[in-house]
Amino acid sequence: MSSSLVVDRVTVEYTAGAPVLRDVSVTAQAGRMLAVTGPSGAGKTTLLRAMAGVLRPVSGAVAVDGLALRDRDDAVSRRVVLIPQDNGLATILTAGENVQVVLVANGFSPEDARRATAESLEHVGLSAQAGQLVEELSGGQQQRTAIARGLALSGAILLADEVTSELDAANRARVLDLLRAEADRGACVVLATHDLEAAAACDAELHLLDGAAELVRA
Incomplete structure (x- = not known):
């Protein structure tokens, strides 16, 4: 790859x-x-x-x-995966949903997307925040959510x-x-x-x- x-x-x-x-x-x-x-x-x-x-x-x-x-x-x-400076997250979705939706849109099965979402949020220390709306997260937590989303895509x-x-x-x-x-x-x-x-x-x-x-x- x-x-x-x-x-x-x-x-x-x-x-x-x-x-x-x-x-x-x-x-x-x-x-x-x-x-x-x-x-x-x-x-x-x-x-x-x-x-x-x-x-x-x-x-x-x-x-x-x-x-x-x-x-x-x-x-x-x-x-080619881009993690943008402005994070590009949907504030009306949870941290987990922001990751999972993008994975499904990129061809992951729902089950694989759920698993990859959980793993990537754990890697950035946000397992406990998976169910929180993005608008409820701090700036640093939002940034880590965007990073988790990018990492979960496993880009070349x-x-x-x-x-x-x-x-x-x-x-x-x-x-x-x-x-x-x-x-x-x-x-x-x-x-x-x-x-x-x-x-x-x-x-x-x-x-x-x-x-x-x-x-x-x-």
Whole structure:
């Protein structure tokens, strides 16, 4: 299931003539964790969204195993999982339902989805909160629910956007260990983060500044 993700001279714009990313290139490898760092507004979220097929570059390409991504549906079919910074949870559903619904939508049987949901919530320390509505959870608990959902999908490529920003030290360490375990099973893990300690836990680091990229650790 090992996959690699290649960003080749990608430029992304929200407004014509005003690139957010300019000519960015990087390779994220299976079995390794790549940190994407930089100040707010540097383009970290934009890069992950391009990697996930959510944003189409105005030039350059994002490819998985040598084949360019067409769009988000194509990326999903190729098991590219995105854990977004805003968590993307449905507040009217419970923590468990938020995970389970996505698993069923991705082809899990109801029984397998229930089992995977329970396991993933246990991994992030939320077994006791499985039946709580998301709106009743703290910010950190919501973030861990989103992480559990992403991990349960067992993607070949896992893109995690600022997933430790709301967490205390113990839960940050727990999540970084889980991301490392994903890499150890052969996944390609990309972590966008402001957290220097989280970045240091990764194998390589791409630093963004004003839309330009520099690989500071390979």
